[in-house]
Amino acid sequence: MADPRKRGTILLVVTGLVLTVFAGRLVELQAVKGETLASEALGQRMRVLELPAQRGAILDNAGEPLAVTVEARNLTADQTMVTDPSGEAEQLATILEVDADVLAARLTGDRRFVYLAKELTPETWGRISDLRLPGIFSEETSRRIYPAGDLAANIVGFVGAEGTGLGGLEYAYEDTLTGTPGEMRYERGPSGGAIPTGAQSRTEAQPGTTIRLTIDRDIQFIAQETIAQQVSSSRADSGTVVVMDPQTGDILALATAPTFDPNDPGSADSRDLGNRALTEVFEPGSTAKLMTLAAVVNEGKATPYSWFKIPPVLMRGGEDFNDHTPHGTLNLTLSGVMAKSSNIGTILAAERIGGRKLSKYLKKFGIGQKAGLGFPGEASGYVPAYDDWSPTSMPTIAFGQGFSVNAVQAASVFATIANDGVRLQPRLVDELIAADGTASTPEVEDPTRVVSPETASQVRAMLEAVVGPGGTAPNAAIPGYRVGGKTGTAQAFNADCGCYRGVIASFIGMAPVDAPELVVAVFLNNPRVGRYGGQLGGPVFKRVMTYALQARQIPPTGARFSRLPLGG
Amino acid sequence: MSAAARRHEEPEMPAEAPEAIGNPAGTEYVTRGARAHRSARPHLRMVSPLRPERASRGVFALVVTSVLGIGMLSILLINTSLAQGAFTIGELKSEQSALLQQEEALTEAVAAVAAPESLERQARAMGMVPSENPVFLDVTTGKVLGKPKAAPGTRTAMPRLLTPADATAAEAVDNGLAGLPVGPAAEQDPAAVDAAAAQAARNQEQAAAAKKAKNPNAENNLWEDATVIDVTKDLGSTDAGLVAVPVP
Numbered sequence: 001m002a003d004p005r006k007r008g009t010i011l012l013v014v015t016g017l018v019l020t021v022f023a024g025r026l027v028e029l030q031a032v033k034g035e036t037l038a039s040e041a042l043g044q045r046m047r048v049l050e051l052p053a054q055r056g057a058i059l060d061n062a063g064e065p066l067a068v069t070v071e072a073r074n075l076t077a078d079q080t081m082v083t084d085p086s087g088e089a090e091q092l093a094t095i096l097e098v099d100a101d102v103l104a105a106r107l108t109g110d111r112r113f114v115y116l117a118k119e120l121t122p123e124t125w126g127r128i129s130d131l132r133l134p135g136i137f138s139e140e141t142s143r144r145i146y147p148a149g150d151l152a153a154n155i156v157g158f159v160g161a162e163g164t165g166l167g168g169l170e171y172a173y174e175d176t177l178t179g180t181p182g183e184m185r186y187e188r189g190p191s192g193g194a195i196p197t198g199a200q201s202r203t204e205a206q207p208g209t210t211i212r213l214t215i216d217r218d219i220q221f222i223a224q225e226t227i228a229q230q231v232s233s234s235r236a237d238s239g240t241v242v243v244m245d246p247q248t249g250d251i252l253a254l255a256t257a258p259t260f261d262p263n264d265p266g267s268a269d270s271r272d273l274g275n276r277a278l279t280e281v282f283e284p285g286s287t288a289k290l291m292t293l294a295a296v297v298n299e300g301k302a303t304p305y306s307w308f309k310i311p312p313v314l315m316r317g318g319e320d321f322n323d324h325t326p327h328g329t330l331n332l333t334l335s336g337v338m339a340k341s342s343n344i345g346t347i348l349a350a351e352r353i354g355g356r357k358l359s360k361y362l363k364k365f366g367i368g369q370k371a372g373l374g375f376p377g378e379a380s381g382y383v384p385a386y387d388d389w390s391p392t393s394m395p396t397i398a399f400g401q402g403f404s405v406n407a408v409q410a411a412s413v414f415a416t417i418a419n420d421g422v423r424l425q426p427r428l429v430d431e432l433i434a435a436d437g438t439a440s441t442p443e444v445e446d447p448t449r450v451v452s453p454e455t456a457s458q459v460r461a462m463l464e465a466v467v468g469p470g471g472t473a474p475n476a477a478i479p480g481y482r483v484g485g486k487t488g489t490a491q492a493f494n495a496d497c498g499c500y501r502g503v504i505a506s507f508i509g510m511a512p513v514d515a516p517e518l519v520v521a522v523f524l525n526n527p528r529v530g531r532y533g534g535q536l537g538g539p540v541f542k543r544v545m546t547y548a549l550q551a552r553q554i555p556p557t558g559a560r561f562s563r564l565p566l567g568g
Numbered sequence: 569m570s571a572a573a574r575r576h577e578e579p580e581m582p583a584e585a586p587e588a589i590g591n592p593a594g595t596e597y598v599t600r601g602a603r604a605h606r607s608a609r610p611h612l613r614m615v616s617p618l619r620p621e622r623a624s625r626g627v628f629a630l631v632v633t634s635v636l637g638i639g640m641l642s643i644l645l646i647n648t649s650l651a652q653g654a655f656t657i658g659e660l661k662s663e664q665s666a667l668l669q670q671e672e673a674l675t676e677a678v679a680a681v682a683a684p685e686s687l688e689r690q691a692r693a694m695g696m697v698p699s700e701n702p703v704f705l706d707v708t709t710g711k712v713l714g715k716p717k718a719a720p721g722t723r724t725a726m727p728r729l730l731t732p733a734d735a736t737a738a739e740a741v742d743n744g745l746a747g748l749p750v751g752p753a754a755e756q757d758p759a760a761v762d763a764a765a766a767q768a769a770r771n772q773e774q775a776a777a778a779k780k781a782k783n784p785n786a787e788n789n790l791w792e793d794a795t796v797i798d799v800t801k802d803l804g805s806t807d808a809g810l811v812a813v814p815v816p
Contacts, residue, residue, distance in 0.1 A: 065679055070672045071665075122669035147679035197650060221684035222698075479701045480714035546702060555704035555713040 045187040045198065052142060053179025056208035058156050058169060060217040061250070061430055065147050066156050067170065067262070069163075072143035073125035075116040079109040081135030088133045092116065095127050107135070118161075119143045144170075146262040152220050154275040155213065155254050155375075155428065158262040167265065167273050169211065169429070172376045176432060179208035207435040214250035214430045219243055222547040223255035227522070230540045231257040234527035237502075240277045240407045241540065242521040243548055246415035246510065249424030249444070251373075251408070252518075252548065254278075277407035279377040282504045282525070284410050285490020286341045286533070288400030291413055292350045293338055294459045295361035298421075298451040301352035304335040304462050304564050314344045317391030321347060324489065324532075336566035339465040341472050341487060343399045350398035358398065359386040364450045365416060366423060371408045372445065373428040381405040400490060411521035414486075414508045417463075418516035421456035422447045460484050461562045464513045466534075470566050473534030476509055476541045480556045481549065484516075485509020485541065487533035492526060502526035507537030511545055512557045520545045697721045 029037065058067040075096075082088060089104035096103070096117055106114055118141075120128075125138050144159045157168020164178075165171040182205035187198025223241040231239040243253035256276040260268030296302045310330040314321045323342050330342075337345030350358055362368070368383040383403035384393065396402040408426055416423040425444040433439045451459075463484030467477045472487045488506035493499075508521040522537035522544070530536045680686065703714035 064682075068679075070676060071669055121673065123673060145676065147676060148683040149685060151684065197647070218684050221688070225688075479717065480703070543698075546700060547698065550699060550702040553704075555702075555706070558713060 042187070042199070045189075045195070047186055047188045049184045049186075051182035051184055051203075051205040052140075053181045053205035054142065054207040055144065055163065055179065056177040056210040056433075056435075058177075059210060059212045060152070060215050060220070061213060061252075062216070063212065064217050066152050066213070066215070066217065067144060067146050069142045069144050071122055072119040072141050073122060073138040074118045074141050075120055075125070075128065076137045076139055077107055077114050077116050078135045078137065079107060079111045079114060082107045083134050088136065091131055091133065092128065092136070095124060096120075148217060148221075149263065150259045150261045151217055151224065152213075152215055152254075153259050153262045154256045154273075154277075155215060156262060158260075158265040158273070167376070168275065169213075169375070172374055173209075173211055173429075177208045177211065179435065180206040182206065209435065210433040211429055212431040212433060212439075214245075214248075214252065214427050215254065216243075216252045216551065218551050219544070219548045220253040220255060223253040223544050224257065224259065226540050226543045227255050228257040228259070230522075230524060230536065234505075234524055234529045234536050236505075236524040236527040236536075238276055238525045239540075240521075240523045240525075241544055242277055242407050242411040242519075243544060244411050244415045244426065244519040244521075246418035246424075246516055246519050249412075249415065249427045250430070251426055251428050253544075254408070254428070274377055275375060276525075277523075278371070278373060278375045279379055279406070280525075281379045281381050281404040281406050282492060282523075283401045283403065283490045284405050285400040285488040285504060285506065286343075287410055287486045287488035287506050287508050287521075288403075288405075288413070289338065289341065289346045289398070290417065290459065290463070290486050291361055291365050291367075292346050292358060292398045293334060293462065294417060294451050294455055295358060296349045296353055297334070297458055298361075298455040299353045299357060302334050302349055304333065304458050306334045307567065308332050308334065308337060308345045308348050310337075310342055310344050310348070314347060314395075316347065316395040317393075319392050321395055330568060332567040333565050335462045335465045335564035336568070338462040338486070339468070339471040339564075339566050341466075346399045347395040350394065355389055355394040355397075356386055358394065359383070359389070361450070362397070362403070364423070364448065365413045366409055367403060367405055367413075371406070371412060371426045373408065373426060374442070375428065379406045381409055400488065404493075407521060407523050410506070410523075411508060411519055414510055414521065415519045416450050417456050417459050418510045418519050419456075420453040421449055421451040423450050460510070460513050460516070461564055463509070464562055465564050465566060467509070467538075468561070468563070470568075471534075472532070473507055473509075473538040473541075475534065476507060476538035478511060478542055478546055478549070481511050482513040482557065482559060482561055483509055483511045483545070484513035487537065489531060489533045503531055505531060505533040505536040507533045507541045509541050509545070511549060512554070512559075514557050514559045517552065517554045518545060518548050520548065 055069040057065055057069070060066055075092075085107035086100070086104045089100045089107055092103050093100035098117070103116060106116055116136075120138075121143075128136065129138070142163065144163060146153065146156065146158075153168075155168055157165055157170035157172075159170050160166045165174045170177065182203040184200075184202045186200045187195040189195045220243075223243055227239040227241045230236070239257045241253060241255040242251065244251055254275065254277050256272075258269070258272045260272045265273060293302075297304070308331070310323075310327070310332055312322065312326065312328055321343055323340075323344055330336075332340065332342060332345050334345075334349060336342070337349060362383055368381055370378055370380040381404045383397075389397075393402055412423070412426050415426075424447050427442075427444060429442050431439045431441055461484075463486055464482060465471055466486055467473050467483050473485060476485055477483055485507055486509070488504070488508070490504045490506070491500040492502045492504045494501040503526065505524045505527055506522060508519070510516040510519045520541050522540040524536050527536055697719050700720060701715055701717050703712060703716045705712055
């Protein structure tokens with residue numbers, strides 16, 4: 001290598017090669033991978049922050065909150081930053097009211113992220129943050145609260161730990177209530193703050209839709225409190241109250257007992273978490289006589305004044321049918337059959353129209369079809385098709401056994417009579433109010449006429465006889481008002497034994513009976529103290545109806561009471 | 569840089585000095601050319617250079633530097649103000665969220681107190697009972713609809729009802745928040761609030777005294793003969809009209 005010229009050539013070649021490599025690399029970085037690398041670099045600076053969407057609220061018909069979402073904080077810790085676990089745990093424990101040792105254990109270790117507590121109120125977090133404890137952080141979250149506690153809990157439902165609906169309308173309307181989360185993108189400087197000149201974009205979260213119910217929380221409260229008292233004093237398994245506005249189909253209250261606290265659904269019996277008024281079906285018993293007798297009157301086969309000769313026992317399809325109290329041969333009017341709740345009289349009346357027509361009327365009253373409230377687990381009830389009827393079907397179905405309904409369906413039958421014979425689909429959700437304020441009303445089925453207005457009016461007069469002297473529910477009467485209703489004491493089918501055990505005591509009524517504005521239905525499942533619908537359901541009906549009449553400002557009509565001849 | 573600038577300018581004067589093209593020392597050529605054509609020219613004079621070269625460069629540098637300086641300074645200022653703005657946004661946002669949280673907490677507290685269950689508890693604590701028979705008064709005809717009946721339960725002396733002003737004032741004192749804007753009622757003159765409260769107390773005392781004078785034995789039967797209430801008498805004497813006075 002002594003030749004300087006050769007050396008120069010080699011140097012030139014080597015330099016050339018190196019430069020070529022450099023140039024190639026440059027082209028690769030800039031032209032080939034340029035965009036990818038630039039976006040990777042941006043990705044390192046860019047932070048994407050999800051902006052959680054606020055879950056829609058659930059309101060009562062006056063806009064009072066039944067379920068709302070509020071801000072909350074989850075308390076987190078970076079164990080590597082915690083200097084004095086036991087000391088910090090001590091301070092946190094006094095604020096969080098938990099065991100300091102448990103906290104100390106969660107603060108010890110080398111995990112960078114652990115949860116210490118969830119869903120703290122902002123104030124609690126404020127107090128903790130003021131302590132300036134090293135390694136203690138928080139993350140923003142939200143908390144679903146039910147300000148009125150167990151009020152309407154069985155309708156509203158509850159949410160799980162993740163904030164998603166697990167029961168009731170919270171579950172049924174999950175997609176509607178959940179909004180669309182937004183996001184914020186920004187370039188982050190080394191200090192953690194946003195770089196002012198950096199790229200920024202912000203997509204606002206779209207809050208969920210708010211649901212306004214038809215429920216009146218004051219009536220709901222009274223209904224819930226009253227049925228809870230009656231369930232405990234009659235030692236029943238459960239109880240239900242339905243309050244409806246027959247002119248709109250609006251359900252004003254849907255109370256069940258026992259209930260649960262949606263703020264703490266975990267501690268409740270899982271059977272109490274649903275809504276018995278919608279999910280549980282039962283054989284309606286005597287309250288269903290209303291349908292049979294309305295059908296007979298509507299077909300022109302009898303009037304409230306038609307006389308029936310009631311034998312002590314009636315044999316049909318090889319079986320003996322009798323009334324709840326033994327009697328000799330009675331002469332009762334159709335009104336008397338209703339007032340005294342005679343099974344035999346009802347069978348005799350039903351035979352005037354026949355089974356096929358009866359089954360048609362049941363269908364028109366909505367039996368065997370879902371009430372259409374969109375509630376999870378809503379039952380449709382069951383009524384056998386006419387072609388499958390056995391010889392005993394017709395007499396049994398006539399007085400309300402051998403088919404099943406839920407509480408809302410049973411109340412809806414009375415609402416139809418109260419609404420002059422026109423059946424309206426019951427409503428539970430009044431309006432869906434989107435985040436931008438636009439409201440939409442869920443669609444309902446068209447109203448259907450079941451019986452004529454004249455029939456409805458005559459049947460209502462017969463219902464009034466039930467709460468009058470000689471009827472089965474004089475204790476449901478409200479002084480000053482014309483009230484009508486029907487008692488029911490149905491044998492309850494028990495799925496555990498596959499047999500009939502216990503009863504469902506019920507009373508369904510309306511007021512004012514000459515121009516009904518409210519329907520109240522009361523059901524008590526398997527009472528052990530007391531048995532009859534009038535005796536157990538009557539007082540509950542009276543208390544709830546009395547309150548509802550005042551709350552809805554419905555004065556007495558002032559009309560005279562009708563006094564139909566009952567016979568005896 | 570300055571050389572390039574000169575070259576650009578030279579073509580503008582070709583008619584005067586065609587020979588000078590490309591020569592930086594243009595003066596000499598002009599002089600020499602003149603001598604060649606007109607040999608007898610009496611005196612020569614110095615032509616000033618086409619441009620004051622040195623001075624031009626200095627000014628230019630100054631201008632550029634100051635432009636640069638001003639630019640840097642304004643970028644600094646803009647950045648500072650942006651950063652300041654970011655801080656302000658941050659501060660305002662945290663203030664906003666604190667206020668939102670406060671609002672939420674207060675709304676939550678109100679909702680809990682206003683829930684039917686809590687209202688009923690408070691009403692019962694005041695000795696109220698649910699009405700068992702709805703009765704309405706038709707204002708146009710004066711007719712009573714429904715059957716009036718005394719409420720069940722034992723009669724108790726009517727607790728002194730509070731006017732909204734009283735309640736707000738009392739609550740404000742309870743919470744140690746006196747003087748803070750807790751609600752519209754608090755905007756009233758405290759003296760007027762006191763006066764209203766005093767007036768309310770006086771009204772009740774007077775009514776009780778009158779009652780006693782008429783029927784000294786019926787200390788507690790305030791409702792006994794209160795079926796007719798002369799609404800014209802006391803309405804308007806207090807702002808809220810919430811002072812219920814059984815009239816003898």
